[in-house]
Amino acid sequence: MNYQNINLKLPKMRMSRTAITTCTRNWLAKFGPTRPTLVRLIMLTGAIAGVIACEEPKEIGLPPTTPVDVFYTDTISVQRSTILLDSTRSYLSKNFLVGRYSDPTFGKIQATAYSQLSLGGITFEPKDGSTAIPAEQLVYDSTRLYVTVSYVYGDTLQSQELRVHRLTQPLSTTINYDINTSIPYESEPIARRTITPQPNTTRQVSFTVSDAFGRDLLSIANKDAAKTNAAFQEQFRGLAITSQSATNAALLGFEAIDANSIAFVRLFYHKTGATTSSTQDFLLSGARFNQIKADRTGTPLANLGPQQALRPSAVGGRTFIQTATGVTTKLQFPGLDNLKQQGRIAINRADLIITPKAPPSGLYYLPPFLALGEVNAQNRLIRTTPNQFLQLVQAPQVLFDRIESSWTAPQVAQYDSRTKSYTVQLSGYFQSIIAGLTPNNGLAIITPGLSSLSPVNSQGGLSFAQYYYVNDQVTQAVLDGDASAKLIVFYTVSR
Template sequence: MLKHFIFIAFGFVFVGASVLLSSCEKDMAIALNNDNVDALNLASVDSLSVQITNLTLQHIPTSGAGAILLGRYVREGVGSVTVAPYFQVEPEDYTYTDIPEDARFDSVRLVLRRHNQLHVQGDTTQSHTIRVHRITQRLETTTLQAGGINNVEIPFYVQNPAIFGDQSFQVDQTPLGELSYLPAPGRRQSLSIRLDNAFGQDLFDKMQADDSRVISAANFTEYMNGFAVIPDEENTSVIAYNDTIQAEIHYSYIGAGGLREAAQKDLVIRNYNLKYNKYSADRSGTPFQSLTPLNPVAGTQTNGVGVVQAGTGAAVRIDFPALRNFLQTPGIAVNKLELEVEVESNESFMYPLPTGQDAPSLFLANSSGVALNFIRAPFTTDIQRGQYTPANNTGQNARYRFNLIEYVRTINSESNAPSGLVLSLPPASLVGTANSLLIATENNKPKIKLNILYTKFN
């Protein structure tokens, strides 16, 4: 009995070490450990190949998501992502009796203040240009209806009426103002964009005259729908700003002491459900150019590369075609199931990999790209984030690990058979950041593997 025990212990160490130290020669690490060693066999399986499919998750609700995101970034071989905030504004208060009759309009400025988390994606060494446009179509939320003749399904992360990141609203093509600046990622930079004087004068005159169009929320939103801040096509980074954005209407008047005094009225965001980040992707000239919600792109067409992006919904479906059959093999008891995904990190100074609460997660999505559920952290009801290991100076890629032991029940369930395992970002990061990551490859195959610890009974 002692001899058998030593053999099994040695086999466990050898197989585990060989898998951990090898460069993806095997897709699975398999071992066993059980007191009843006479009834067990040590086995090795290396036939679980991986397939990936790039797809687009549908219905990403970016309204009321906290940070305002603004800019454009480009990733080589993948294309560009542009993020433009749209938002409705109203007067901070509807009282104008404090504006003297002889007051004079001076200027109107839209002010954006850098977000506390200093969220940045892309190259901040180049000059950026942004333009403010007046929205000419009323901002409205959409309510998704489940069911119907097409059996529409709703993503688990859509709980309320929302504006989705791919929606468009009409804007006046003539900008009210523009600003060119050099981003300062190391400090909390504020942007102050001077807007058109004629627009500001008209608004100030209405306030001073107590015009009916500016004395109530209902009337004001009929007069003005809000603003969109649109980045130039040559911009190279996306930066987060606080959602306390405001338009400052500056005026002056002669005070009691005979000197001119400055004052201002502010337009602010009151209804945060009518503030959203509009995402758009341009993948022309890349292997991903045909990627749309209705057209997934197989990893064989992208040289094994998979792309995950916040906002645009770009995600990666991961399939192990032989896994289900393996798990249903008689006499098999799975002790541990771990997914390991290696990601590109050579651009980390411009595209920092998401970690902590922003680390990628795994969803269960249908063939139409609707995320129906998520993979939980073991023995909890919380969404699981990948355990991050950074790249090292020996050339090893950064990687994320996921514990999939509870996924075993899911994959064995007939009711979940149409659902695929999809690598994306957790909901808060998916709808409120510009994070992105690329799956690393080797010989045009994705560097993804499944480590399985199982017991095999005779």
């Protein structure tokens, strides 16, 4: 398999002949403080110590007896290729994605959202004091669906009709739904509304829901189906939200459940003789996922298939990233083999600088964050659980101190608008490869969305939500030419 390479030569700039402390800024480890993670860390730490070990000086102040040199290089080869992930998880995504859009690079994209309804921990048991109100005294008023539009990707001038349908099959909490999943739903919608997106705004949108559906909801009041989610979801299997927009419109993101907003159905009813309505809310917070279809006919990615690698030379030196649709760039580092030939190596620092092209128009934008996940030889992301990836994590401040809090957050590179690039530190990953603890199969770029991350933690950095999603937003990036992925490495050689 041929790839586009950066020059394989390794010109070196000698910096010092004194021993220095090896500082690894990140480690490839399982997401979370699991036992295999600690074993791998301990082995890697031992390997690094072995590289820089030397005979103890017999007197204080004497230089080490083993020669140690520190070098710098920015020409280690980086191989890029475009791959299509065989499975892209969308289960429990923070955003519902609905709509259609089209661009000449990634093709025609269509998204449909599926969700269970949930009681939200509040039973539907209307009472008069402590006495349940009989069904014949409950009078139906109306029903509405409320969603918050917080994300628009595409043409914001195009109106589109959104439709809400009842599912004919239930969703499962044990299935890890991905973007290729489809659940059947009734053809006749229970709600519809035409909206025009507004860029850079967050607004609540409401739908009038059919009275037939609302009366079905009211009919369960004070019955078994109103008391537990399991019983409720047996009767109300869930909803699908679709779009009837033109293909050149936009994808809309609705917040499923957030600190400031939720998606929910509100039932209005009253007791016979009452002059005001009561309400009961049903949340779209159960099992949920986004189906995302991509038609790449006529695009540079038309021939891309699962487990394949599209060479940059076949598409004008470019590789592509849109992980919400399963398309991403794989990076490999064959130049590490050249380093190992120089002697015992310790990687002091390794920065990968990723510089994408500017998007072709104001309709599309770059991902706010990039991260890296390890792949196997078949170009599949390696998972530690069905929901979690083997990926670069933040380095602990003290190697074995407070290990649990230090090992829960993957390393994330935020887009730097000044340099127009992302910078990821690879020192731990490279050292693990050189030490023989990690195969040099490469890393895939993944793109967490804003709603995958809470704003700050107590130290002022980014904190991760329940899971680490790759597809709660649709963004895109194109890496064009050798300079789009460049390595700067400082390393120590001992002989």
